[in-house]
Amino acid sequence: MTLFWLSTVALTLLACGIIIYPLLQKNTNKDDVLRDELNKAFYKDRLSELKEENDEGLVNNEGDLIADLKQSLLDDIPEQQAQQKTALSPWAVIVPSVLLTVVLSYALYAQFGASNDVEQWHQVNENLPELSKKLMGATAEPLSDDEMQDLILALRTRLHYNSNDATGWLLLGRLGLTERNVTLATDAMRKAYQLKPNDNDIKLGLAQALMMSQDEMDQSQARALLGNLIQQEQVDIRVFSLLAFDAFERQDFKAAIRYWRVMQQMLPPEDGRYEMLTRSIASAQKRLGETGVAEDSVTVTIEADANALTNPNAVLIVSAHDANGSPIPVAAARYPLGAFPRTLVIDDSNSMMEGQKLSSLKSFIIRARIDTDGNVATREGDWYGESDVTEQGEPVKLLINKQY
Template identity: 25%
Template sequence: MIDFWIGAGLLLLAALAFLLLPLLRGRGVQAEEDRTALNVALYQERLGELAAQQAAGTLDSEQLEAGRADAARELLDDTEGTTPTRHNNHLGRVVPLIAAILVPLVGYGLYLHWGASDKLQLAREFTEQPATMEEMVGRLERAVKAQPESAEAWYFLAKTYMNRERPADAATAFEQVVKLAGRQPELLGQWAQALYFAGDRQWSKQLQQLTDEALRGDPHEVTSLGLLGIAAYEEERFAEAIGFWERLVATLPAEDPSREAIQGGIARAREQLGETAPASVTKPAGEMVAETGAGLTVEVQLAAEVVDKVRPTDAVFIFARALSGPPMPLAVKRITVADLPATVNLSDADAMTPQLRLSNFEQVRLFARVSRDGNATRGEWQGSSEPLAPDDADAVKLTIDQPVAP
């Protein structure tokens, strides 16, 4: 920004020059007038002295005239080359001075009101690659502050918040997007998704209204169908989850690789209902991992100090979560404490939505959580891994040894 202020300063100096140079020239003219007035006063004083000398008898008439001629000649010599006498106007000097003070003050005030130095700075920042994601978030936050009417800026900020696991902030940003861009089905679905995760995965009347409105506008809106399926599955409404996910699969193109992940979710829901999954959607886990190119083997066990604090019937959820991404699990398996120690495989086939799969992220963390009431979003004990690649060939050992924060 220094070059901008240098340019503004130069323009200000040019404006002040137009105001102050005439005033400086006026001061020179005033000095000439003052010198002329002094010479005239000296001339008149000289004439008075000559008249007094004649009256005293020391000068005759010829000498008096010669003295007057000399005094007149000296006056002409002193005033030669000066500008004509002008009428002194005090207001003509005051106005330029007042204008010289007001111009920079008024100009600065007008620029603060209508200027765009913040947008200029942001434009320059966005030409440079951010060093960290936090820096990118800061830029986007300043962008929506400088351009609160930009739906695009709010949308990018909302998506970034979701990637940074800040769903509450994302929900607020998506609300602004909807206000600016209109109640488009895709935006309503993403707003509902952010609210769902911000509300600790608890379904609400507002979420139902948003997803209903989104599907009325577009019966094939992907985010809403996926979200409704997830909510139904987590609340053990497996038949409803199957219905939503089947609609989602029918919507996706035949070549879309996420179809298999959704079909895997449908198969698990059918298993919960005691049904047999159709052969077209049932594949061995090893084959699924080979097709997707991403899969993890997880060895889960209980710490010795936890064994006496859990029940054999307690649910155990083993899931993967993106290191830098949304809080929603990328892949999930469910067993019971009685099954421990156990070895499970997590792959894209275990994805809960087509957009969120293990193979879409560079690093993930694994979690194993014991939940007495069978709710994967909360529990009593858990263990976690260090960040790792989703295609790591080595088995990952998870020990459940930490209490879950309330």
């Protein structure tokens, strides 16, 4: 702020200088001197003419005429002296002008310059670290609505001077999503995506912002981004949530149910979201004219030996086979390793063969394998477990404690 006020003083002094400079300049106009010279020349010429007229006998009172001529020349001198005596000093104009300029400048700024807003803006920028800590939950007190707006203002200011900060744009976009500000969220996420087009978090953020838009082209771009994200090896649960929401909004209730069931597979039953997903599935089933719980789903609870969990990069593969133990699965699903024990749900959406569904089996076997190299074709060194033969509708429990 000190620099700002110094700049206003400099500009005011410049304005005063523009006023003072012309007034202090000496008048280079020689009108008075030229007039005196002209009067003298006229006087001399007239004297010559009178002399010639006298020599020719045209005048009889040469002396009176010369006296009159001298008097007319002298009459001009007091007038010039009076003008000099009545001329104002330049400072008599400069001082009031400078005072008026200074007073008027600062009075107009006080009225129309929004100085209070500028002061608040600088204060908000100084509070950015503290606001960021509150946002991240480092303090017990959450952000108020006013503090949220201040944080957005401070972050936009920082990004104005550092526009290549993709993380900053991502954070600004998430704040826009929190505030339901579609324009802010979309613009910020697009900027972040331009800087880092291969970042999955930014892709997800942009998809979230575009899903809030009422424009069909934006929603189509969001689906394309989610389609790309769902093909990744590790899929964020929010990807399925957005896909389910979009499907439900488009009244594609079967797709919504499928995505919500996938989300349930990624959550333990004790997670609060699990029950919420159950209600969402029931709602979609009701919209389809269905009732009760779907009969094509199987709940599988899996425990694992500690020796099987030594590779954090391994993945869990769960498959359903007919009761005779056929190696070809009827349904299968792949999950991140995660923590154990855990509960998963597999259903007809996980079917592997055309024309054969999990719900068509009266009895089956569930197998679970911890795949260490990411190649389902190789099993050397992998840990696995297998359930007993289970009837349709019964829950399944198994332990991974064997190694190939």
